[in-house]
Amino acid sequence: MQVIATYRTKHFISTAILATLFFIAGEFSDADPEGRHFNYLAFHNPPYDTLIRGPNGTFTTFGASLELVKWLSAKFKFTFNVSLVNQTLIEKYGTHEASFYQLINEKNVDGVLCSFYLTMDRVERMDFTSHTWSEGFSLIVPRPAEESRLFAFIGPFQPTVWMLICISLFVFVGMMTLFTWFYNRQRWNNLGSATVETESPKNNQQNSDGHKRNDSIQKSVFDNFSSYMIYVINIMTNQGCQEAFSRTSFRLLTGVWVLCAMVLVNSYTGIVTSSLTTPKMKPSIGSLEELAASKDIGVLLRHDTSIGEQILKATSGVYKVLGDQARLHPDQILGDPFTLAAKLETGRYAYPFLRTFAIAFVGNQYKKDGKCRFKGSKPLPISAGYYSWLYKKNSLYTKVHSRALMDLWESGLMRFWVNTQPTIPKADQCFADSKPRISRLVPIQLSDLTSAFLILGIGIGLATLSFVSELIFFRLNRL
Known part of the structure; x- marks a missing residue:
């Protein structure tokens, strides 16, 4: 009997302890x-x-x-x-x-x-x-605009090539002028010797003839230089021109220039069409480093987002550079999403944020404007963000909701709800890779030939200015 009583006592104590534990656990359970x-x-x-x-x-x-x-x-x-x-x-x-x-x-x-x-x-x-x-995360950036084709005619050659062409042009014109000056001087000397032998010696007349001959030589040098410059340019522009001398040395010099000009002209004309008609886009921004180096595009930040806080609190690296740039312009640090969207629509800023936001913004702008004004960059090398729901501190419902939300995430419903939002219009063409495609030939437009008309306008302006200067100089000499 004593053994049984002892067993019952122990069983009672164990039960009481378990009940107490369950009660305590119940107090702290969800x-x-x-x-x-x-x-x-x-x-x-x-x-x-x-x-x-x-x-x-x-x-x-x-x-x-x-x-x-x-x-x-x-x-x-x-x-x-x-x-x-x-x-x-x-x-x-x-x-x-x-x-x-x-x-x-x-x-x-x-x-x-x-x-x-x-x-x-x-x-x-x-x-x-x-x-x-x-x-x-990715960047929302304005699509790069097309570069001006005003000076596209320069495009076929690098600046070094243009510099060498100009140097060669003046060297050849100078040599042609030198050869001509030498030929003319030799001819004038021969004529001067013949005149001295046949005419009576009159010093004043000889001095007068000498001055006239020198003036004529100097004038012919300038005239020859300008005419040879036109000759060389005519060869380069396939206009053709009659050669000035029949001497072998002169023909060799001009022949070399014609051969060189043929190579240069054919090389130029083979590229100039595509330079004038193929649109060339300005450099695109695809990373935080490129955004930090850009002089035209600023950065927009929301101080109440994770990536905004990281950039504004950074003490080194590209984050600090972007944060310093934003602090120089306080209107680029925002907290209101409506204000941010309005500034982003101007096309002067880029915004780093979640990939889905970038897709939605680009799609909405395409729906609004009918063209792809913005684009989303490739994923930035930043660790993916994990986002949770927040409740009051020490809430009794956090854990039970947390377990349910884990099941929801694993089911894929959350991603389905986000991807099917009507606020994310489709704009696949704005995200497609732009690859060169063969298209039918189209007429050359006025915008393609703006540079040619610019040159024409500059030439007419310079000619008019020269005419007015000559007219003024002529009237001043008559006074």
């Missing part, structure tokens, strides 16, 4: 959300979540986050309502920090209708679930 009512905050977060304001404080919201809450509500049989983030707090802290402030300080707020990137600051202030979304 609460059942069934029958509960949850209040969530919402804000405009395109393309994942869209919020449209109506009159008298009314609004409509839809998106992947709302579908997620509906899924949780159906699974755990709870009710919920959605309210707006306080606009005064948004203007003071920014959209994200305003929602965090209300979640932490207002008792009737249970969560935020959005997924957030986890930072140490956010983890310390709020509870977080398993990730509901994961995605890489």
